[in-house]
Amino acid sequence: MxxxxxxxxxxxxxxxxxxxxxxxxxxxxxxxxxxxxxxxxxxxxxxxxxxxxxxxxxxxxxxxxxxxxxxxxxxxxxxxxxALADSAMLRDLIETRCLVETAALRASIARGDAAWEEQVLVSHHRLARTPRSADPGRFLPNPEWEAHHRAFHLALLDGCGARALLAFCADLQDRALRFRYLSNQVAWPQRDVGAEHKAICEAAIGRQADEACALLEAHYRRTGHFLSAAAPREDLPTGQGPST
Amino acid sequence: MxxxxxxxxxxxxxxxxxxxxxxxxxxxxxxxxxxxxxxxxxxxxxxxxxxxxxxxxxxxxxxxxxxxxxxxxxxxxxxxxxALADSAMLRDLIETRCLVETAALRASIARGDAAWEEQVLVSHHRLARTPRSADPGRFLPNPEWEAHHRAFHLALLDGCGARALLAFCADLQDRALRFRYLSNQVAWPQRDVGAEHKAICEAAIGRQADEACALLEAHYRRTGHFLSAAAPREDLPTGQGPST
DNA sequence: GGCGGTAGTTTTGTCGATAAAAACTCTCCC
DNA sequence: GGGAGAGTTTTTATCGACAAAACTACCGCC
CATH class of the missing domain: 1.10.10.10 (Winged helix-like DNA-binding domain superfamily/Winged helix DNA-binding domain)
Incomplete structure (x- = not known):
């Protein structure tokens, strides 16, 4: 992780x-x-x-x-x-990811060398050929897909040349993963995440900074929207007996 | 801290x-x-x-x-x-700060409300009226200045509305502080950091996003330049007896 | 003379026990 | 009937001891 x-x-x-x-x-x-x-x-x-x-x-x-x-x-x-995982935190997380990762992506696109480009391409390819669900009939988290998904998103940002930033992005992704796990069975197969990833990949490799950032941001915000819609019941699960 | x-x-x-x-x-x-x-x-x-x-x-x-x-x-x-503190890490840290904090500052300027504006102003005022060195004759770290400095830089970014991002920025600032401590007695009083802070503050409150970001970035890069120039001896202090 | 293996020493990681703090409960009093 | 308070119980934070692993130094062998 x-x-x-x-x-x-x-x-x-x-x-x-x-x-x-x-x-x-x-x-x-x-x-x-x-x-x-x-x-x-x-x-x-x-x-x-x-x-x-x-x-x-x-x-x-x-x-x-x-x-x-x-x-x-x-x-x-x-x-x-x-740690709590309410909708306010999810919103905050999405906001942070959008701000930080678009900055990182922009830097990647500006500075990324040939190796970066190739890594984006190959990690996207791996992601694209892996089924999202381990079970074709219903949604069942596929560890292989999760790994490739993580690798792809990090590869996108890896050209920025700042390790501390990249480590933070990896951490953010883990936190987001938690929300995905908590509200299982989310937005599948209603949403074509494959197409979104493909578009982001192409825009990044094509060095279309503005478009790539817009796509990435939309990608995250859409995920956030699905998650908070899918798991409203988890909003305040703390309770745990106040003093009275 | x-x-x-x-x-x-x-x-x-x-x-x-x-x-x-x-x-x-x-x-x-x-x-x-x-x-x-x-x-x-x-x-x-x-x-x-x-x-x-x-x-x-x-x-x-x-x-x-x-x-x-x-x-x-x-x-x-x-x-x-x-943890090591060599010049490569310093470079990486500066790079990360520039990327992340300009994004945060931009968001702050775009979204910050009146309270944010006032907080920036007052925290800058506090910083400006505090002497950087505890000893007027030579450089001696002034804890009060450090606290106000930290508060000012965080106040700048506090309008972005993303707590996770702000926490990361605070962490980055701590890491930067370490480099400052390690190479004591740095760039003082050759450099007028007060003027830099003032310019940043004014640009931020004036909602001049591009200018504020450029000033902030220059502020960090200049600091990095001074630090790596002042402490080249610390570059690889690990050694610690190789196997031979 | 250099190298590999081996015994001894240091240092880490883990355990169980213990004291201190918090949480809970039950009673008593208003 | 409700609330405050004392006593009990749970839970945490800390300690000292021990086993396992890593490191060091030495010795014999090639």
């Missing part, structure tokens, strides 16, 4: 036996992304200790990392809870 | 007795920013345990958080070390 994070990339690649804390963190992240722990829900150390079969230290460490990543919320002396 | 981080803000504001891990983290961050631990240097748990008077758990937790923040580098099973 956070494969672009400079800290983890080399260690994860070499080490065959990741540290326990890392295993817990990755499993926990998957569980949160997939909604096993509901947004706003408490994450008690003891429960997690039991569920993931580890001592308190690795659990706590995993939670700390996820907290810094924004997926988990920590309150000193009052434990951890799953 | 990371006062904009949603996780810490409320806890830190209320809790009079912060958790030990938090204390260690904040002190450690300050020490790293100020160069007490050199970039690339190892951070052994035992040494830190001794230095900060805490057990291994809080130390490890503080390191985890700083690692996620980018100030500390973690390698599984091989401990922690201070």
């Amino acid at each position: 956070a494969a672009l994070d400079g800290n983890s990339v080399e260690a994860a690649a070499i080490d065959p036996i990741p540290t326990l804390a890392r295993q817990v963190m990755e499993q926990l992240r998957r569980d949160i992304l997939e909604g096993a722990h509901p947004p706003g829900g408490r994450l008690r150390i003891e429960s997690l200790r039991e569920r993931y079969g580890a001592g308190a230290s690795p659990i706590r460490e995993a939670l700390s990392q996820l907290a810094a990543e924004g997926l988990v919320l920590r309150v000193d002396q009052r434990g951890f809870r799953v | 990371a006062a904009l981080d949603g996780n810490s803000v409320e806890a830190a504001a209320i809790d009079p007795i912060p958790t030990l891990a938090r204390q260690v983290m904040e002190q450690l961050r300050r020490d790293i920013l100020e160069g007490a631990h050199p970039p690339g240097g190892r951070l052994r748990i035992e040494s830190l345990r001794e230095r900060y008077g805490a057990g291994a758990s809080p130390i490890r937790e503080a390191l985890s958080q700083l690692a996620a923040e980018g100030l500390v580098l973690r390698v599984d099973q091989r401990g922690f070390r201070v």
Whole structure:
């Protein structure tokens, strides 16, 4: 997931036996992304200790990392809870992505070399030939498609030549992924995302900055629209018993 | 420092007795920013345990958080070390800031309301009336100036209406601050940063998007130029005894 | 003389226990 | 009947100890 994070990339690649804390963190992240722990829900150390079969230290460490990543919320002396995922946050996320990623895309288009162009092309090709759903009949998330989708969007921006910016974009994409997971079964197959990706790819390679940015922005805003329409029930799932 | 981080803000504001891990983290961050631990240097748990008077758990937790923040580098099973701060990273940081913050500034100028305008004005005023150096004779970092400086730059972008973006900008500013600390005594008083801030402020309030962005970008690039010129010796301080 | 393997030392990652803090509950009083 | 308060229970934050892994230094061998 956070494969672009400079800290983890080399260690994860070499080490065959990741540290326990890392295993817990990755499993926990998957569980949160997939909604096993509901947004706003408490994450008690003891429960997690039991569920993931580890001592308190690795659990706590995993939670700390996820907290810094924004997926988990920590309150000193009052434990951890799953980060909220309400429609206000979704709006904010979309807004941020539109602002940041169009800037990055513009820079990519202006500065990207031949290698960038080729990478955009090939990553789009891989995405295009992968079915979005693992099941042709109904929607079932296809991990391969998710990976290619992520790679394509990052490849688009990779020409900008700013690693810190790219890492942030990768992070934003992860956050967006969470919303997609939470409201499963979204906009499929009503919407032809393949065509949208194709148009973005062509505009980018054709160095049509304005058009590419407009398409990308529309792409994100449309996704946001579908998501907030599809999952209004998740808006304020926190509750969790106020003091009274 | 990371006062904009949603996780810490409320806890830190209320809790009079912060958790030990938090204390260690904040002190450690300050020490790293100020160069007490050199970039690339190892951070052994035992040494830190001794230095900060805490057990291994809080130390490890503080390191985890700083690692996620980018100030500390973690390698599984091989401990922690201070993140590098070479000129390539500085370049990358500047590039990222220029791309992201001009986008944010543009959005701020387009969307910012009266409250935003006033906040920019007042934060600039506070900055302008605070001396940059705590000592009139030579350069000595003035914490008050630093705080106002940070507030001014964030106020500029605060009109964009995207909290996630703003949080990222705050993070970028912290990273930049580190470079400033590392190469102490920089460009003072050769450079009139006050005038630069004033010009940016006026262009922003006057809704001159293009000019404000150009000024902001020049502001950052100039800083980068000074920093990399002032601290060439820090370029590759890692070394740390290769295998031979 | 250089290199590979091996024993010893350091350092990390993990565990279980413990003290402190928060949350909850139940009772008593108005 | 409602609310405040004391006691109990849950939960967190921290510590010290231990096992596993990495690093170091040494020794023998080619």
